[in-house]
Amino acid sequence: xxxxxxxxxxxxxxxxxxxxxxxxxxxxxxxxxxxxxxxxxxxxxxxxxxxxxxxxxxxxxxxxxxxxxxxxxxxxxxxxxxxxxxxxxxxx
Amino acid sequence: xxxxxxxxxxxxxxxxxxxxxxxxxxxxxxxxxxxxxxxxxxxxxxxxxxxxxxxxxxxxxxxxxxxxxxxxxxxxxxxxxxxxxxxxxxxxxxxxxxxxxxxxxxxxxxxxxxxxxxxxxxxxxxxxxxxxxxxxxxxxxxxxxxxxxxxxxxxxxxxxxxxxxxxxxxxxxxxxxxxxxxxxxxxxxxxxxxxxxxxxxxxxxxxxxxxxxxxxxxxxxxxxxxxxxxxxxxxxxxxxxxxxxxxxxxxxxxxxxxxxxxxxxxxxxxxxxxxxxxxxxxxxxxxxxxxxxxxxxxxxxxxxxxxxxxxxxxxxxxxxxxxxxxxxxxxxxxxxxxxxxxxxxxxxxxxxxxxxxxxxxxxxxxxxxx
Numbered sequence: 001x002x003x004x005x006x007x008x009x010x011x012x013x014x015x016x017x018x019x020x021x022x023x024x025x026x027x028x029x030x031x032x033x034x035x036x037x038x039x040x041x042x043x044x045x046x047x048x049x050x051x052x053x054x055x056x057x058x059x060x061x062x063x064x065x066x067x068x069x070x071x072x073x074x075x076x077x078x079x080x081x082x083x084x085x086x087x088x089x090x091x092x
Numbered sequence: 093x094x095x096x097x098x099x100x101x102x103x104x105x106x107x108x109x110x111x112x113x114x115x116x117x118x119x120x121x122x123x124x125x126x127x128x129x130x131x132x133x134x135x136x137x138x139x140x141x142x143x144x145x146x147x148x149x150x151x152x153x154x155x156x157x158x159x160x161x162x163x164x165x166x167x168x169x170x171x172x173x174x175x176x177x178x179x180x181x182x183x184x185x186x187x188x189x190x191x192x193x194x195x196x197x198x199x200x201x202x203x204x205x206x207x208x209x210x211x212x213x214x215x216x217x218x219x220x221x222x223x224x225x226x227x228x229x230x231x232x233x234x235x236x237x238x239x240x241x242x243x244x245x246x247x248x249x250x251x252x253x254x255x256x257x258x259x260x261x262x263x264x265x266x267x268x269x270x271x272x273x274x275x276x277x278x279x280x281x282x283x284x285x286x287x288x289x290x291x292x293x294x295x296x297x298x299x300x301x302x303x304x305x306x307x308x309x310x311x312x313x314x315x316x317x318x319x320x321x322x323x324x325x326x327x328x329x330x331x332x333x334x335x336x337x338x339x340x341x342x343x344x345x346x347x348x349x350x351x352x353x354x355x356x357x358x359x360x361x362x363x364x365x366x367x368x369x370x371x372x373x374x375x376x377x378x379x380x381x382x383x384x385x386x387x388x389x390x391x392x393x394x395x396x397x398x399x400x401x402x403x404x405x406x407x408x409x410x411x412x413x414x415x416x417x418x419x420x421x422x423x424x425x426x427x428x429x430x431x432x433x434x435x436x437x438x439x440x441x442x443x444x445x446x447x448x449x450x451x452x453x454x455x456x457x458x459x460x461x462x
Contacts, residue, residue: 031243
């Protein structure tokens with residue numbers, strides 16, 4: 001439930017508070033409206049929960065978090081969740 | 093030990109475990125509550141109880157959103173799904189939580205339009221692409237999740253989406269901790285504080301626990317080493333006769349929390365006068381409802397939900413397990429009528445629930461040892 005998934009920002013959207021994020025090779029848009037304006041830039045790492053960036057983290061923390069998810073057997077769930085974010089993807 | 097050994101820092105872990113043994117006074121019993129269900133899951137998965145001395149008892153707390161949701165609220169949500177032209181959306185965890193007439197998944201199989209989403213924003217998108225239907229999001233979760241619902245409601249307002257609503261079941265962790273501290277049958281010596289919730293709320297909301305109740309609170313990360321370190325910090329406070337709030341999870345949790353998220357919460361939600369928690373009963377000011385400004389998005393107002401109260405299934409002792417009075421296997425239904433394939437109570441549904449965690453890891457471990 002409180003899965004916090006590390007991802008790396010690829011691109012920041014111009015108009016909406018959205019960032020294109022890479023999570024283990026899957027890229028999706030996530031909402032960055034819970035972070036301060038201008039808090040993140042491409043290349044930065046964030047923790048993602050239900051489609052929203054919860055906090056900015058550093059690369060080491062991102063690896064720690066990924067290791068934790070793997071150890072908990074939840075890395076598959078995390079990827080499944082990110083793959084499921086469809087709110088800002090083009091219609092199929 | 094088997095799970096712990098998989099960690100690269102197994103050596104450090106046994107070091108901390110030894111320090112815990114040294115710090116624990118063998119003549120007393122320590123009851124430490126891990127508040128968050130994520131910690132409960134980690135404790136069982138990594139077999140952490142096996143590295144702790146016998147006089148440290150870990151009590152599983154109420155921090156599992158589906159576990160504390162009373163059956164009446166599940167029924168209320170499913171009553172919304174039974175309306176014509178309504179699509180009910182919810183997170184995956186929720187799909188298998190039993191209501192009186194079945195789980196959301198079972199009602200879906202019987203024809204209700206219930207869809208699993210990974211984000212409240214996905215529910216909003218379903219609303220935007222189905223203008224002839226009403227889309228309701230069954231919102232659950234603590235402070236980690238509530239800001240996302242708040243921003244989704246603000247976004248719906250901004251976009252002028254009128255066929256979208258939220259059935260709000262967001263709860264706040266601190267009043268539940270206070271209820272536990274005030275309960276006569278729960279003697280807790282210290283708390284392993286929630287990690288991701290605290291990344292939103294910060295550590296200040298726990299200060300009254302140290303100040304007024306004299307109990308240590310250590311906000312903790314989720315790796316085995318984090319949890320053991322947090323337990324050690326609690327023991328050290330107890331042995332020094334001190335009580336304070338410490339932050340073991342500084343790498344993720346700022347002391348002041350996440351101000352933009354707290355602002356979003358304050359904008360959209362207000363505290364309900366009271367809310368029912370499974371096992372803990374009614375707790376005052378423990379849950380969030382939509383402010384009157386957002387009444388147009390409030391499913392409780394739009395659908396006049398029945399507001400039913402339902403007792404736990406006969407024989408199931410979810411309440412006692414949730415309060416830490418009983419251990420999961422002490423419940424009469426544990427492992428027999430109630431199992432992860434056919435959960436009778438919500439604690440058997442989520443991996444964060446004490447019963448599901450115990451069933452998956454502790455039973456398996458004892459079977460292997462035997």
